[in-house]
Amino acid sequence: MKKYVVEKYLNEEEIVLRIKELAAQINRDYKGKDLILVCILKGAVSFMAELMKYLDVENLNIDFFQASSYGSSTESSGIVKVTKDLDISIENKEVLIVEDILDTGNTLNYIKSLFIGRQPKSVKIVVLLDKKERRTVPFVADYVGFDIPDEFVVGFGIDYAEKHRELPYIGIVKFIE
Ligand code: IMP
Ligand code: MG
Numbered sequence: 001m002k003k004y005v006v007e008k009y010l011n012e013e014e015i016v017l018r019i020k021e022l023a024a025q026i027n028r029d030y031k032g033k034d035l036i037l038v039c040i041l042k043g044a045v046s047f048m049a050e051l052m053k054y055l056d057v058e059n060l061n062i063d064f065f066q067a068s069s070y071g072s073s074t075e076s077s078g079i080v081k082v083t084k085d086l087d088i089s090i091e092n093k094e095v096l097i098v099e100d101i102l103d104t105g106n107t108l109n110y111i112k113s114l115f116i117g118r119q120p121k122s123v124k125i126v127v128l129l130d131k132k133e134r135r136t137v138p139f140v141a142d143y144v145g146f147d148i149p150d151e152f153v154v155g156f157g158i159d160y161a162e163k164h165r166e167l168p169y170i171g172i173v174k175f176i177e
Pocket of ligand 1: 043099100101102103104105106107108151152153154158159160
């Protein structure tokens with residue numbers, strides 16, 4: 001594996017502050033409604049755990065979903081395989097998908113279409129990080145934590161080869177010779 005360092009990019013305080021703002025927006029939009037939060041494993045675990053602490057809706061349920069895209073680990077292929085499906089039915093429910101990073105858009109595009117096929121009342125997306133310039137399929141998230149440049153990031157649940165998920169901040173992976 002190539003040598004690298006992780007450079008701090010967003011600190012814990014600013015991440016949590018932004019998540020509280022997102023929660024306030026979500027609380028306004030879902031006031032008096034029931035909501036199912038769907039965490040996309042594994043990268044969104046820390047984000048969802050933080051976000052749900054500040055949610056105040058009528059009735060909140062959580063579930064987990066995992067999909068893997070075929071192909072290399074850094075380039076999304078567009079072909080997605082479900083490795084952990086939802087436990088609860090989303091039919092006629094308000095669903096909010098919680099994802100770590102929106103990159104090419106392939107993964108969320110696939111998951112959103114799959115969920116819509118199950119006839120929920122609504123499906124919206126909240127992402128912590130959005131790399132808008134990387135998009136290959138037109139896809140817009142309903143709530144975005146931070147717009148970030150085309151850099152490989154880790155921490156706050158996000159990994160590089162399954163490492164660094166535990167970091168309380170978000171850092172940029174810088175490869176060194
Ligand atoms: P998309 O299908 O290209 O939008 O893929 C998004 C997924 O790729 C995210 O859920 C992450 O799992 C992964 N990903 C994209 N960018 C990064 C990154 O900078 N660090 C770690 N994982 C990333
Ligand atoms: Mg992911």
